[in-house]
Amino acid sequence: MKVHIKTEEEIEKMRIAGRLAADVLEMIEPHVVPGVSTGELDRICHDYMVNELDCIPAPLNYKGFPKSICTSINQVICHGIPSDSKCIKSGDIINIDITVIKDGYHGDTSRMFHVGKVQPHLKRLVDNTQHCLYLGIQQVKPGATLGDIGHVIQKHAEQNYYSVVQEYCGHGIGKGFHEEPQVLHYGKPSEGMELVAGMTFTIEPMINAGKRHTKLSKFDGWTVETKDGRPSAQFEHTILVTEAGCEILTLRSDEVLPDFLHNTVSPLKVASA
Numbered sequence: 606m607k608v609h610i611k612t613e614e615e616i617e618k619m620r621i622a623g624r625l626a627a628d629v630l631e632m633i634e635p636h637v638v639p640g641v642s643t644g645e646l647d648r649i650c651h652d653y654m655v656n657e658l659d660c661i662p663a664p665l666n667y668k669g670f671p672k673s674i675c676t677s678i679n680q681v682i683c684h685g686i687p688s689d690s691k692c693i694k695s696g697d698i699i700n701i702d703i704t705v706i707k708d709g710y711h712g713d714t715s716r717m718f719h720v721g722k723v724q725p726h727l728k729r730l731v732d733n734t735q736h737c738l739y740l741g742i743q744q745v746k747p748g749a750t751l752g753d754i755g756h757v758i759q760k761h762a763e764q765n766y767y768s769v770v771q772e773y774c775g776h777g778i779g780k781g782f783h784e785e786p787q788v789l790h791y792g793k794p795s796e797g798m799e800l801v802a803g804m805t806f807t808i809e810p811m812i813n814a815g816k817r818h819t820k821l822s823k824f825d826g827w828t829v830e831t832k833d834g835r836p837s838a839q840f841e842h843t844i845l846v847t848e849a850g851c852e853i854l855t856l857r858s859d860e861v862l863p864d865f866l867h868n869t870v871s872p873l874k875v876a877s878a
């Protein structure tokens with residue numbers, strides 16, 4: 606296994622890339638309203654990344670992906686392709702996934718948005734999926750294992766009668782978009798690779814309201830949907846393992862962390878201290 610432990614210089618670049626990715630998600634929020642097309646959301650993000658933040662949208666041309674962000678609506682689990690003919694409507698839930706490259710390093714983050722008025726059962730799915738991410742982050746410290754992360758995510762999801770997608774997972778990140786290790790969102794405590802300070806990886810649980818099974822679009826080769834057509838939600842952060850626990854490199858300034866994330870240092874708060 607070739608997991609790269611980042612140097613202090615690399616970590617500083619990862620902090621910058623992470624903050625820029627988070628900045629894009631903050632910027633796009635007021636545009637996520639009924640009637641806007643996902644193609645328009647893509648254009649706004651692309652222009653902001655390239656012209657305002659001076660960074661590269663990592664998805665564009667990545668393994669042939671045609672756009673700069675991923676937009677995944679309702680039963681779409683991940684990798685939805687923005688399109689001018691796909692407009693979001695009141696009642697939808699949508700994940701926007703942003704990955705930037707700045708000075709050679711990647712920052713990768715996604716969150717769900719409610720579009721207009723959303724049904725309570727969908728809000729519950731979205732809130733529980735974010736909680737799964739936070740529970741996973743809570744596990745991150747040197748000596749913990751990847752299995753510890755996967756286990757708490759799977760446990761919380763299944764306790765709420767949801768299922769965890771298995772075909773897609775979190776990943777190491779740095780100079781590469783997808784580095785070792787794979788970060789599964791299910792597993793058993795104390796199994797899998799041990800975490801070491803200086804590792805950077807994403808945690809990005811995809812939680813389904815129905816069954817866990819997925820289907821890949823035959824038309825575009827990218828869009829991943831639930832097999833049963835029921836909705837799915839996802840949140841993603843890029844995480845640095847530190848001696849004390851971890852830093853959320855993609856924390857947004859509008860994001861309120863639960864109290865139990867006391868092992869987590871925000872680079873935003875470090876910078877402004």
Ligand code: MF3
Pocket residue numbers: 663664665667668670674675684702703704713809841
């Ligand atoms: N950002 C996604 C992830 O979290 C990957 C998107 S790959 C793309 O790993 F090609 F679809 F953009």
Ligand code: CO
Pocket residue numbers: 713775776807809841
């Ligand atoms: Co990712």
Ligand code: CO
Pocket residue numbers: 702703704713714715841
């Ligand atoms: Co992502």
